[in-house]
Amino acid sequence: MTTEAPVAAGRIVLLTASHRVAPGLLSWPAWQTLRAADRVLCADEAHPQLPYLREAGVVVEIAAVTAQELVDACAGGTSQAEGSGEGRTVVVVPSGEGDTALTDGLARLAGSGRVQMPDLELLPGSYDLPGARLLDLVQVMDRIRAECPWSSTQTHTGLAKYGIEEAYELVEAIEDGDRDELREELGDVLLQVVFHARIAQEDEHEPFSIDDVAGTIVEKLIHRHPHVFGDERAETPEDVKEHWLRTKAIEKQRDSVTDGVPLGQPGLALAAKLASRVRSAGLDVPLPAGSGIGYELLALAVRAEASGTDPEAALRAAGRAYRDAIRAAEGQE
Template sequence: MTEAHRPTGRITVLVTSPRVAPGLLTRAAWQSLETAGEIAAAGGPERADVQAVIGSGLTVTKVEGGVGEHWSWLSSAAEAGRAVAWLVGDDGEPDLLHVVAAQVAREPRPPYEVEIVHGSYDVPGARLIDLVRVMDRIRRDCAWTQQETHESLAKYLLEETYETLEALDTGDRAHLREELGDLLLQVALNSRIAEEDPDDGFTIDDVAAGIVEKLVRRHPHVFGTVDATDVATVEANWEAIKATEKQRSSVLEGIPLALPALALADKVLGRAAKLLPTDAPQPNPTTEAERIGGDLLSTVREARAHGVDAEQALRTAVAALADQVRAAEKT
């Protein structure tokens, strides 16, 4: 056969997301696999994506070795005029893709076609699957993490919460993103530990399912047929639904007493407003501490009247004072 009549080979590199079920490939991806003369991968049937392709009735060749051997197999097959497809592994095989890109860009052009096909794409929230996988491995293989319990992690959960608030105060977006990640870590680790409870275990999927169901249930104006066009109506509906769900004996039930004092006062005043008039007489103070406490409570009441978060307002004022102190230190 002369060079002019030699069939043109083709290399198809199939890139898929490890966060999507292995068999859920695009139509273009399945067509590429079905029209390929041979399909190959760096792993065998132990790989979920290889299993999915084999399960569809196709054959997958396992190619041993490293990047050099993999590229040699692909280029040799293509130079011989064969159409071959390569299933990229979960790690994305960046070294192989780098070689493919370099070879395609070289001059003279190789005597075969090369294409990269995306067989599946990440959906929003897909990286949360990575977090679950990583956390599972760390819990199994890290000696420090293995000894942690819900109780031992409590201090870190509180610490990360305050660090997240600090990031909000500074307005540093990169810092906020990092601290939200640290806070999410606490949710993931506590959920992973909860799986191990033999009597009352739950998973992070159960945690997510619970909050999704609650959000849908408490937003009938979004997911149902209830008409709520203003914030006040939305809040009233939320509180009514919540009261029906909780069946509490007191409006104060559910308020965590460990809240910072101003935030606690704001919560209690909000619940109390359902039963007591805003101008209800206050007890006469008998000590300076009681007087100051009453003044602080009045300040929180005033903040609520103006739609101001008293806790955040004080945090902002303290931060401004800290800036003044630092400036004074430099003079």
């Protein structure tokens, strides 16, 4: 007496693809699986992958199936090898949001113990490249600019103060050493860049986009790092700084070493920046004669810069110590 081998339950392949990668750019294992499958199912008739799958000769059925129907589709039939007795391979192309009802249903069936389940496989058809989530940020910003009553009316001038605030909050997170806060504040600063770039797109006379912003800084970085992207050599950080300053001077064609120093920055930082420019240029410029706290602070800032100390950071550190002392005094009352 012979006993027939049980028919295998087949194979379900959930094919995922990043929406941040152009449709049709799938991995070779994904294309192999699609071509070899007995059936390819997709519930979304507007899925961006469908035109490319059909162009490649893959037959896709537009059908929304339940977990049980999908299991039944895998079992009870033969594969492409006629008479092999094996279960079928069914590939499901989920929607962009994912088919949670289907995956939850499959999980329930598998956990019930009452159903012979097919092999379940999650096959990534494409992966996000580094920086891909920036595309999400651009898309979200586009929608907010179009639909939010507050964001849709903002201008470069109106947002300027937030850029300053976010920069200071980023510095505070760095000095506090709080990694979670640092990640969040970096995002807030990045938002300011994307927001301003989105507003700039709407300018009637000189529009530019976030891609133009990114392209400009990429060109600048490549041009100012000839020791990385060119033939020049730089063995030390001082060599790199020399390259940077020399290239920047050629680009800007400035008349004075003070050109490009923003006068609106905090006073100690301004004094230190001017002192740095004087020192880098090899100039001998005496401090202006004068009396009062301003001239005293100027001298302190110049002295700090000459010793390699950031006077703003030093004063903030002292301010934090003063704050802690105040809190301690309050706690004793």
